Amino acid sequence: MRIRVTSLERMRALAEAVAGQLRAGDLLILTGDLGAGKTTFTQSLGAGLGVAGRITSPTFVIAREHPSTHGGPALVHVDAYRLGAAEELSDLDLDSELEESVTVVEWGEGLAEQLSADYLDLTITHPGTADADDPDSLDAGAGSADSGSAEATGDFDLDDPADDDYLVDENRTVDVVGHGPGWERRLGGLATAIRTAGFDVADAPGDDGS
Template sequence: MERDFRWQTLEDTEQFGRALGALLHGGDLLVLTGDLGAGKTTLTQSIAEGLGVRGPITSPTFVIARVHPSLVGGPALVHVDAYRLGSAIELDDLDLDADLDASVIVVEWGAGLAEQLSDTRLELTISGDVERTAHAVAVGSRFEHVLADLPPSVA
């Protein structure tokens, strides 16, 4: 299943992220792709709000991955920035699959690298600078349900 979203404002992006975060469970993988400045980290920050995890959520560009524990008894968020990684082998060295069952993993710049982490995932390709569009691809029935459950007010 595929679905497109259009965000006119930063608040639209944040509303989408919070709604998406509220639908996520431990074991979920999100792969975010888009140009520099497209809003991947902003989206991750609002997903974190929807999950109820400890912040602040900042880009883990230099540390590669950060774990944000839940404040509400839900799954932790593992936030990964794969920009500086050269291969899926380097991503595999982070041992993220050990956290996958109990955490939500969001991988920025993960296209072509993170797909091996799970047979089910949500792939979001974000483009634009002021008005943003996101093309969402659900890989597996779990994420077909997530995309179907997102309210139309954010589509």
């Protein structure tokens, strides 16, 4: 299905709508150019899930876990930009946390699909281009390589521009594809939740009358 997002605030609203449909064991693969808004999306996904810690692009640590503040699933945020092969992703041992967490993998296309038969692909496209050649430039406050878990002290600041990668406040298109029998059953409910949040959803399950 396809969703048109008209601003930064609407991207945040979309992510929170998606968060409301997620459960432990879910895997999301985020694809998009630099500055498309992948980390911004993940920040608001984390807000919707109610997790602790400041969510930034985890480039230097590759993976970062944000525990729930209310007994829900943790959020595991992975940046696969520097990983050259699926084997390198396997070395992170994400399987051990997958069933108990919501796992989001940025730059995971072609790498993260091996983690689960059921996963949600989200591709963010925008007409502009990022003003950076390397994701390091988007990593203000990302933390050091020796910290692989988020501190459970307070929430990230959604109003701090240094905390997001939505470099140009312009229209985005978000394409959502569910893979596996689990998401085949759940995609209709996800489309309903997104529409309830005020978005027009094209090509959703059932739109063709089936």
